[in-house]
Amino acid sequence: MPAPRRFGAVNWLGLWTLYRREVLRVLKDYRDTVLGPAVSSLLFLAVFHLALGAGRGPDGSNLVGGVSFLQFLAPGLIILAISQRAFETVAASLIFDKHEGIIADILMAPLTPAERMAGYAASAATAGLFTGLVVVVLLLFFVDLPVRAPAAIVFFALAGALLHALLGILVGLWAEKWDHYSASLTFLVIPLVFLSGTFYSVQQLPELGQSLVILNPIFYIIDGFRFGFTGQAESSLAVGAILLLLVDLCLGAVVYRLFATGFRVKP
Amino acid sequence: MLPATDPARCLKGTRADPMVSGKNSQFPVEPMLAPTPPSPRPFGAFNWLGLWTLYLKEVRRFVKVATQTLLAPVVTTLLFLAIFTLALGRAVETVGGVSFVQFLAPGLVMMAMVQNAFANTSSSLLISKVQGNIVDVLMPPLSPGELTLGIAGGGVSRGLAVGITVGLVMWMIIPMRMHAPFFVLFHAVAACLLLSLLGIIGGIWAEKFDHMAAMTNFVITPLAFLSGTFYSVERLPGIWHTIAHLNPFFYMIDGFRYGFIGHADGSLTAGLLVLTGINLAMWWVVYRMFAAGYKLKA
Numbered sequence: 070m071p072a073p074r075r076f077g078a079v080n081w082l083g084l085w086t087l088y089r090r091e092v093l094r095v096l097k098d099y100r101d102t103v104l105g106p107a108v109s110s111l112l113f114l115a116v117f118h119l120a121l122g123a124g125r126g127p128d129g130s131n132l133v134g135g136v137s138f139l140q141f142l143a144p145g146l147i148i149l150a151i152s153q154r155a156f157e158t159v160a161a162s163l164i165f166d167k168h169e170g171i172i173a174d175i176l177m178a179p180l181t182p183a184e185r186m187a188g189y190a191a192s193a194a195t196a197g198l199f200t201g202l203v204v205v206v207l208l209l210f211f212v213d214l215p216v217r218a219p220a221a222i223v224f225f226a227l228a229g230a231l232l233h234a235l236l237g238i239l240v241g242l243w244a245e246k247w248d249h250y251s252a253s254l255t256f257l258v259i260p261l262v263f264l265s266g267t268f269y270s271v272q273q274l275p276e277l278g279q280s281l282v283i284l285n286p287i288f289y290i291i292d293g294f295r296f297g298f299t300g301q302a303e304s305s306l307a308v309g310a311i312l313l314l315l316v317d318l319c320l321g322a323v324v325y326r327l328f329a330t331g332f333r334v335k336p
Numbered sequence: 337m338l339p340a341t342d343p344a345r346c347l348k349g350t351r352a353d354p355m356v357s358g359k360n361s362q363f364p365v366e367p368m369l370a371p372t373p374p375s376p377r378p379f380g381a382f383n384w385l386g387l388w389t390l391y392l393k394e395v396r397r398f399v400k401v402a403t404q405t406l407l408a409p410v411v412t413t414l415l416f417l418a419i420f421t422l423a424l425g426r427a428v429e430t431v432g433g434v435s436f437v438q439f440l441a442p443g444l445v446m447m448a449m450v451q452n453a454f455a456n457t458s459s460s461l462l463i464s465k466v467q468g469n470i471v472d473v474l475m476p477p478l479s480p481g482e483l484t485l486g487i488a489g490g491g492v493s494r495g496l497a498v499g500i501t502v503g504l505v506m507w508m509i510i511p512m513r514m515h516a517p518f519f520v521l522f523h524a525v526a527a528c529l530l531l532s533l534l535g536i537i538g539g540i541w542a543e544k545f546d547h548m549a550a551m552t553n554f555v556i557t558p559l560a561f562l563s564g565t566f567y568s569v570e571r572l573p574g575i576w577h578t579i580a581h582l583n584p585f586f587y588m589i590d591g592f593r594y595g596f597i598g599h600a601d602g603s604l605t606a607g608l609l610v611l612t613g614i615n616l617a618m619w620w621v622v623y624r625m626f627a628a629g630y631k632l633k634a
Contacts, residue, residue, distance in 0.1 A: 101546055105553035112561045120424055120567040138427075248404060255408040263415045269423035 076179075084184045087175065091192030095158050096199070103200050106154060110146040110204045114211060117142055117268070133270050136299045143212045144295040145267035148229055150204045152262055152287070155197030155233040156240075157254070159189050163241025164250055172334050182328035186238070186321065193234035198226060214298055221306065222297030228313040229290035233258070235320035242327050242334065261287050271303055286316045379477075387482045390473065394490020398456055398497075405456075409448040409498045410505050416444055417506070420566060431568050432599040441506050442593040443565030446527060448502045450588065453495030453531040454538070454556055457487055461539025462548055470632065480626035484536070484619065491532025492525065499524055512596055519604070520595030526611040527588035531556075533618035540625050540632060559585045569601050584614050 076082065095102050121138055133141040166172040175185065208214065216222065240253045265287035271279055282288050289309030296302040302309075326332075379385065398405040421437055431439040464470040473483070506512065514520060534556075542548045563585035572580055580586050587607035594600040600607075626632070 098546060101549040101553065105549065108553055108558065112558055116561055116566045117423065119571055120420070121427055138423075142423075248401060251404055251408070255404070255411055260411065260415060263419055268419040273422045273426070 080179055080181070080184055083178055083180045084188050087178075087180065087185070087188030088192045088195075091159070091162060091189060092195050094162060095154075095192075095196040102154065102158070102196070103203050106150045106200055107203050107207050110150055111207060111211075113146055113268075114139065114142065114208065135301060139212045140214065140299060141270070141295070142268060143208050143214055144298050145291055146208065147201050147204050148226075148287075148291050148294050149262055149267055151197040151201035151226060151230050152233040152290075153197075153258070154200040155193045155230045156237040156258055158196045159193035159234055159237035160241040160244070160250055160253075163189070163238065164244050164247065167241075167245075167334065176331070176334060182325055185328045186324050189238050190231060190234040190321075190324070193237055194227070194230035197230040197233065201226065201230075216298065217300040218297045220297075221293050224310065225290050225293035225297065225313070228310070228317060229287075229294065231317050232286065232290070232313065232320065235317065235324050238324050239320070239327070242324075242332055245333070261285055266291055266303070286313060289313055383477055383479070383482055386476055386478045387486050390476075390478065390483070390486030391489045391493075394456070394460060394487055395493050397460060397490070398494045405452065405494060406498060406501050409452055410502050413444045413448045413502050414505065417441065417509075432597065432601070434597045434599070437510050438512065438597060439568070439593070440566065441510050441512060442596045443563075443589045445499055445503050445506060446523070446589045446592045447560050447565055449495040449499040449524060450527050450531040450560060450585070451556070452498040453491040453528040454535040454552075456494040457491040457532045457535030458539040458542070458548055458551075459535075460487065460490065461536060462542050462545065465539070465543075465632075466545075474629075474632060480623050483626045484533075484622050487536055488529060488532040488622070491535055492528040495528030495531065496524060499528075514596060515598040516595045518595070519591050522608065523588055523592035523595065523611070526615055527592070530584065530588070530611065530615050530618060533615070533622050536622050537618070537625065540630060543631075559583055563589050564601060565589055584610060587611055 118139060163172070166175065180188070205214070236258070240250060244250045244253070264282070265285050266282065271282050271288070274282060283304065289304060289312055292302050292304050293306050293309045293313075296306060417437070417440065420440055424436060428436045430436065461470070464473060478486070503512075538548060538551050542551065562580070563583055564580060569577060569580040569586065569590075581602060587602065587610050590600050590602050591604060591607040591611075594604060624630075
């Protein structure tokens with residue numbers, strides 16, 4: 070009889086296997102999961118460019134906060150792609166596995182709740198960041214994107230991807246039907262991202278909107294990320310960074326509890 | 337007295353059990369009745385009942401999940417309205433003689449309608465195919481024409497229902513006047529029908545959900561986005577201006593918008609002809625697909 074396999078405090082092999090499975094699962098469908106969002110980003114870029122009037126030139130009328138509108142828009146589109154991919158990947162994966170009953174394969178493996186959380190969150194964040202990278206490369210053909218603060222770009226991209234990955238795990242565990250999933254996407258995630266200043270400067274908002282938008286964590290992701298490219302932020306970066314870390318920690322704690330108690334996945 | 341077609345009675349009559357019907361039977365034997373199969377239900381040149389049933393199935397399918405099929409488009413459309421107005425409201429003051437919001441609103445309504453009309457027929461057929469219950473649609477006595485009409489009718493109904501819902505919500509926010517009701521109605525129906533038929537073609541052709549997602553991502557959404565919903569195609573430079581006029585979505589949105597604001601970028605007559613022509617052609621393609629059983633019948 071083979072002796073039980075030994076591993077230390079962290080089951081690295083198990084964690085790596087879960088991570089690899091989840092990442093390969095997304096990338097296998099790269100046409101729909103990576104190229105689809107990339108095309109949508111380009112469409113948004115084209116539509117805004119045309120709606121603004123291509124022939125306006127640098128006369129100052131198209132400037133938002135000192136940079137051209139497309140330069141302002143591009144970072145928002147990148148975050149949009151990262152967020153949606155990170156959220157959808159893990160939520161759809163969990164719901165699918167629950168429906169098919171193959172979630173047992175994950176629950177049966179010798180993985181602690183923390184390892185499960187890490188595997189799912191990291192793989193979703195990876196998928197999101199990879200999609201974001203593809204979008205960046207495509208956008209570079211059309212928009213001049215100077216890098217002013219690489220640290221801010223990396224930090225806010227990571228924090229944002231993680232936030233949406235954890236949110237995706239929450240929805241994936243909670244949802245019992247695909248209806249729940251698409252409802253959470255349509256009524257929660259997309260409105261939060263769209264209304265966070267992805268496409269416009271929050272200074273364009275009426276006063277009520279300006280005071281509401283600072284409660285939206287996605288706003289800080291986009292603002293900090295955009296700062297990395299344009300060098301201009303509409304809020305305090307430190308506040309944004311601390312707030313995002315707190316939100317990520319809280320979401321992580323909730324997800325950990327859910328995995329530990331086996332919420333809706335264990336009888 | 338039971339009618340002759342009573343199933344219990346038929347069963348008894350046809351049973352070949354010697355204990356019951358044989359000579360040595362100790363039970364009183366009923367006089368043998370000739371098995372009378374139910375006569376085929378007569379209907380005329382058109383199976384109205386079948387068509388109505390199919391249509392009802394298609395409509396109930398989306399009404400049951402109204403949150404996703406009616407409410408979600410409203411939220412998405414309002415989001416688009418908000419972001420475009422906030423991002424461009426100051427920079428772009430007027431387009432085609434009206435304010436940017438008034439220019440944008442009809443296009444957004446049209447986009448919501450066509451996307452939902454397409455989604456309804458394509459998902460209905462694809463899910464039925466994947467789950468195998470497409471036979472329930474193929475087995476009933478429905479001709480290819482009746483199938484086309486019933487399924488496309490469901491898609492048009494969803495498109496129009498979404499259009500009316502989204503339109504009413506927009507009308508509460510934006511001052512919209514109807515300038516030419518005929519153009520509003522014609523373009524709404526023609527666009528929904530066109531996308532419903534396209535959805536049927538997609539649904540029959542696709543074998544996996546991936547195929548459908550690819551079709552939506554790489555064909556339908558780009559055509560809808562680049563049709564002049566968000567900008568006047570007059571703005572487009574040289575060759576792109578010509579290409580835009582080859583996009584049927586352009587005529588849908590242009591004519592529909594004309595019905596509201598009284599200004600069109602392209603020729604209205606051309607729009608009416610193009611939409612009628614493409615609809616007829618698509619109808620013929622779908623009819624041929626159902627008649628031949630392309631990817632549907634073994």
